[in-house]
Amino acid sequence: MGFFLFPISYFTCVAIMSEVYFCAANEYVPLLEKLEVLLERAGVHHLTGIVALKMHMGELKNKSFVKPFYIKKLVEVMKQHGGDPFVTDTTTIYKEARYTAMDYYRTAFAHGFLPSYLGCPVIIADGLKDDGVRVNEHVEIAKSIYESDAMLLVSHATGHCASSFGGALKNLAMGCVTKKTKKYQHEVTRPVRNPDLCAACDKCRAVCKHHAIGEDHDLILENCVSCGSCIAACTTGAIKPPEGMSENLQKRIADVAHAVLRNLPYSTFLFVTFLIEITPFCDCAEFEPEYLSPDIGVLASSDIVAIDRATIDLIGADKFEGDPTIQVREAHNLGLGELEYTLVQI
Ligand code: SF4
Numbered sequence: 177m178g179f180f181l182f183p184i185s186y187f188t189c190v191a192i193m194s195e196v197y198f199c200a201a202n203e204y205v206p207l208l209e210k211l212e213v214l215l216e217r218a219g220v221h222h223l224t225g226i227v228a229l230k231m232h233m234g235e236l237k238n239k240s241f242v243k244p245f246y247i248k249k250l251v252e253v254m255k256q257h258g259g260d261p262f263v264t265d266t267t268t269i270y271k272e273a274r275y276t277a278m279d280y281y282r283t284a285f286a287h288g289f290l291p292s293y294l295g296c297p298v299i300i301a302d303g304l305k306d307d308g309v310r311v312n313e314h315v316e317i318a319k320s321i322y323e324s325d326a327m328l329l330v331s332h333a334t335g336h337c338a339s340s341f342g343g344a345l346k347n348l349a350m351g352c353v354t355k356k357t358k359k360y361q362h363e364v365t366r367p368v369r370n371p372d373l374c375a376a377c378d379k380c381r382a383v384c385k386h387h388a389i390g391e392d393h394d395l396i397l398e399n400c401v402s403c404g405s406c407i408a409a410c411t412t413g414a415i416k417p418p419e420g421m422s423e424n425l426q427k428r429i430a431d432v433a434h435a436v437l438r439n440l441p442y443s444t445f446l447f448v449t450f451l452i453e454i455t456p457f458c459d460c461a462e463f464e465p466e467y468l469s470p471d472i473g474v475l476a477s478s479d480i481v482a483i484d485r486a487t488i489d490l491i492g493a494d495k496f497e498g499d500p501t502i503q504v505r506e507a508h509n510l511g512l513g514e515l516e517y518t519l520v521q522i
């Protein structure tokens with residue numbers, strides 16, 4: 177190829193590529209044995225001091241969460257490189273088996289996330305119920321995550337009934353914050369009710385655990401945590417998700433991810449995403465043996481936008497309900513990372 181003289185604007189517009197490291201699931205060597213090299217190539221040696229290994233340890237009825245034997249390996253590798261990790265997550269806004277720290281410890285231990293097995297503590301980051309550090313009008317970061325020195329964000333790639341896709345951005349935005357900030361993001365998914373279709377069967381009131389449906393079956397919005405149970409229970413179509421739900425939720429996810437990453441007192445992050453047991457719903461949902469894709473492998477990167485983009489590309493954007501890329505493009509526009517990436521196979 178010969179030389180060209182480009183206008184200066186060419187150089188300022190040229191795409192920046194981030195590296196995303198990838199070990200495939202379809203080869204002879206088990207994924208577990210590749211994780212050490214994957215982390216080393218992605219820069220695990222930067223994760224020093226107290227490292228929050230943030231992950232979703234699975235709702236009690238779920239089985240497809242990232243399994244403890246992978247986490248044990250990640251902990252081992254971090255310790256070898258000078259990190260002092262703890263495994264962490266935050267409590268939920270809906271009342272199930274991770275609603276308080278006590279509930280979550282019981283669920284985590286039942287799923288095998290035992291400190292004696294993992295080789296590090298398990299700490300629910302927002303305290304017993306809701307302890308955080310407020311960083312702007314809407315965002316409170318869970319205290320133990322805020323007080324760490326670095327973060328390894330371990331995500332499980334899935335579809336999602338409201339946000340289309342759940343990967344690193346969603347794990348960070350929903351999972352590193354207190355109930356108040358989870359509620360802020362979910363506000364845009366609160367159901368709407370059409371009284372003309374209501375048969376007054378009372379099923380919605382029976383399933384709502386948050387006293388968010390009155391005797392007249394009107395929604396009491398300030399109590400609603402957007403769990404979606406009433407939508408599933410209503411057989412007449414009187415209760416539905418709001419218009420534009422997925423787009424609005426994905427935009428809030430990107431906004432909150434930006435607030436978290438820009439307001440933590442440290443800037444050392446590594447993102448690891450497991451593209452295995454890729455279910456249509458997230459790890460809060462009851463397990464159904466249904467998958468969007470066969471197992472693909474594990475990704476690691478220091479760029480949260482690039483890793484989510486690569487995750488969607490490897491699974492196939494058409495496998496998701498709606499457009500899964502809105503959150504990724506929004507996060508890129510906010511300056512959180514690059515849409516272009518180089519996939520480096522381990
Ligand atoms: S989504 Fe429905 S069931 Fe869930 S809290 Fe809101 S009103 Fe209650």
Ligand code: SF4
Pocket residue numbers: 369373374375376377378379380381393409410411412413414415
């Ligand atoms: S479940 Fe649907 S039809 Fe039954 S009371 Fe609630 S809104 Fe009305």
